Amino acid sequence: MTFSIGSGPRSWLFSNLFWLIGLAAQAQPRTVDVPTTPTATDTIRLNLPQLEAQVLARNYQLLAQKYQIDIAGANITQAGLRPNPNLWFQTNLYNPNTGKVLPLATPSQAELNAQTFNSGYVALQLQQVILLAGKRSKLIALAESNRSLAQIAFRDVLRSIRYQLYSTYADLYFDLQALNLFQAELARQQRLVESTRIALQTGGAAQYEVTRLDVANRDLQANISNYRAQIADEQATLRVLLRQSAGTFILPTELPVTTKPMPVLASALDSALTNRPDLALTQEQITNAQRSLTLEKARRTPDLTLGVLYERYGNAFTNFTGLQAAMDLPVRNRNQGGIRAAELASKTAEAGVENQQAVVQSDVLNAYDKLNAYYAQLNDRPAGYLDRIQTISTEATKAYNGRVIGLLDYLDKIRTYQQAQLNHINLLNNLFQSQQQLDYVTNTRFF
Template structure:
């Protein structure tokens, strides 16, 4: 039992030591740090920049090509690099001209590819923001529960110390001391489990923020009053989601890419034109011959039919995925709204808040009356256990309620409930 007491004292003193190293942040401060330091977002930004650079590259013309023939004399008289008087020099320059609007289609394809990268960035932002807020509020409510359990352990330790002293004098039953110790073990175990959950949530939050220090959420006022469904309807929320969801925008850009690629593949079946000029010093019918060259590929063996059929099938595939994504969006919005309505129905948040205050006062009076001997040990243990369960269940419910609204933010792709604290 002496070892248990040492464990309890460590639990009660560890929190104060950890709080000195933790970084207190409000949610807006956390989101600002998240935007600046999250490495996944930074990497995706570089992908967007890279794809934007390819748009400019697609606009560029092909470089001209140059070829030459340098005179080496004759078989009877070898004269390396004889390009002077009586020697031979031939030069050719050639420029490829893309026909059928190939270059314009390549630019369009690069633009849609950049749009896909931008939509992917927004989708990553949407996903990580939900993770950020989920971890933030989970950590906040876990710390609220932890605060209560620490207070319980502290009060119980004082009562147990008094009972041990009375037990040594024979003024209380030793069995009562054992029962109080068992109660202490149960609460200490609950506290340990809670700390494991808190550490996991803290690690997730710290990773998302790219912070070298743990974070302590700072929530001012009644956080639940910042979330209310108001006049939003299923139809209005669904319309908002269809207009703003980045994953739906990504599916649409991929469909547009497929359409442009199909047009490009059809254009690639059209041969391109080579235009150039040639100069021949002494090898032609006349000295210093100058001529114009024209060339075109003959589409005899390859008319790009396979790529055209593949691109046409890809359009159908991307269209099916886009329509499926629209259905998913509508279903996710309906599910998120139903969850909120379920949590709100009969929750009686103002009554719950008042009830929490009354319960806090009640448990303080119970502890006081138990010290005075006005209530029995069994009554005290029953109240104590009920209070612990109430605090854990209440904070879990409050966390679930906040996350339900954040899930609706996520499913609509907007910040309908943008908290400020």
Template sequence: MRTFRLLLLLFTGTGFISSLQAQTPLTPVTLTAVEDTFLVKNYLLLAQRYQVDADKALIKQAKLWSNPSFSTVLGFGSTNNIKPFDVGAKGETQYNLDQLILLAGKRNKNVQLATAHATLSEAGFDELVRTLKLQLRQSYYNLYFQQQTEKVLKAQLDNLQEILTAYTTADKKGSVAHADVIRLKALQVGLENDYADFKQQELESQKNLQQLLHSQDFYAASLDDAMIAHYRLDSIQLPRLLASAVQNRPDVRIAAAQYQSADINYRLQKALAVPDLHLGATYDKQGSYINHFVGLTLGIDLPLWNRNQGNIQAARQTTGVQQQLLQQQESVAQTEVLNAYQKIKALEKRYQDFDLHQFQQEYDALIGEVAKNFSKGNISLLQFIDYFNSYSDNIKNINKFLSTRVIAYEELNYATGQELFNKL
């Protein structure tokens, strides 16, 4: 019996620090490398970049003048004497040139409207980057801490299998109680279930990363203490964060650009009520009161019935709608910042009041002492199994808490629209 307890001590003492033996080759990757790849390979970002360039090209189009129009009259003789294309010395030709002149600042307002649309497109790109980057970092941090937990569970499974094999052999010889073997098998089943659950969670995080990076690689995430150390509030105050959200969040800028576009369109619709001027010139070879007649032409629509009343009213109402939506989005942004900030404050209270790293070291030492006492027969197998399970739960809870804490800071980054903490 003492021999098997010594085996248990040997396996337990080395098992908690053994590395993960993954069946699928993993590609080591840092968060910096992941984000660099994301920015150049994500199809949604690439598509949105094209859209930004397309909207900027429309600014150039809005600045262009309308093309002049040219028309001609070619003589066909008279009703009494049809002479097709009679444009000779005694024939008739007439040329007309017409240029549309936009009045009431319509051209300038069209340029402003195109510029506002380009601004809206750029803000949409920034919003897409903000949203996808949060998803990317959530997936990366989840993957890292899941892999840390999985390493311990995998090591425990390997060690438990060795112990169970030894106990099964001893059971056949009658050296140990058969009930002890049954308890160890029950422990193995529970641990295998935990390991399978974490493996599924890891694969889900891997899938999220692969979709964002458009890659089929499986990654081994890495973090160092220096990166984690950047996640702290320090002297950052809530009023500053609330102001930052209104100024920097792309979704607020989208709402502001939509309001600006609506206001410009309202002014444009009022300008469209003013008729435009047609300015031109005409030349008549010999169909006027004198030969080779040259004249200046002027034309303008008469706004008797259609003065663009409906479009003006609709544009005015749309401006009011967009103004309310802008205020709504500002309120939503500040509410999200407030909640993200309070979430971090609550997590930091637990993080500061309870030294997780020190606790982990003490707990590791405790497990070692438990193994020694078990080998000496001071504690029973049931007691050892209880400590064994407690260690697994402790590892899962600590890594889950650390993951939740880091992601909470990333959510505050997202809520404020700034990189406040992550220093890659």
């Protein structure tokens, strides 16, 4: 709707007064390149490489997983240790014939002649368990496989944390840009509302124009609140990754969006099948299950216990030295249950590899298609597109102040400008996120 101005001196004065106030509002500073930072106790400005270095040094999950590797290494050492020998000692605590406690004295000659040993009895036994069927080497091999699993799990945690860090950093960076856009738009429209209120008092504007502009400002305030809430969530995620204090605001400084050519799909698939730690984890689980099965089969063979016994005054002759050998007879228990369980675990691990390979290929195809779509969207924009949308807001405000266009036409142009700017921000974010997703699903730095 167009608001017409009469041809009299008073109408000319109102129209030009309204136009001058609008120009004064437009002359005030607009947006800045650095996004507005919400209130925080302490602001830390970090680029992505700096933030990544701090996460690698301080993240709790990474530190905990490193300890798991150290624990697995200690288990290898333990698996290589041989069983300790067993020393057994026995003597007479109390002799009821003599009433003596611990009668360790050498018997008299008369007692020896009478073969009555009321004192001096001692028995010593030294035993050693000998592991048969190569159990010790198989225990070491299984422990080494467990350490490999811990190392691969560390790589997978590192991959996930890096992706979460890059994704959150980019969301924060672009959300701050969107917040800055809406804050600048709100400041501009608040100035326009004030100039319209002045024109309303002098008869140069209608009441509904002030009301409608107020409603538009409420929409901007709602968008600002939504972005502030998203930024708060992203700050919380980064603080956890960094183990940072609650009062710290992490301000991203830069995020160059690269438009490097996409890798060939076959290369991306090969990289994923070669480098994905979760796939390597399932493959190592097969090795682990096979080594566990080998160990369980070896446990069918009982271990051998060898020993030496020395006994004084308590056996066939005064100083008796005997050789001992002991072994369980594998009559009933031949570790049938343990072997069966290990066989089933091995089959489960083998099936898991095929499933994980299908998951990896699906992940790569999904990420590749998304990235290709955003590249196509970026490349389809005409030359000079960004430069042209920059002038929409200023020209629309000037045209509205000059009463060249009506309020609804003005608001439509402003919404077009805001949506175009927001679409540009979202496109850059989506492009960066898709690049990082492809790097994540292939575990390769393509971008």
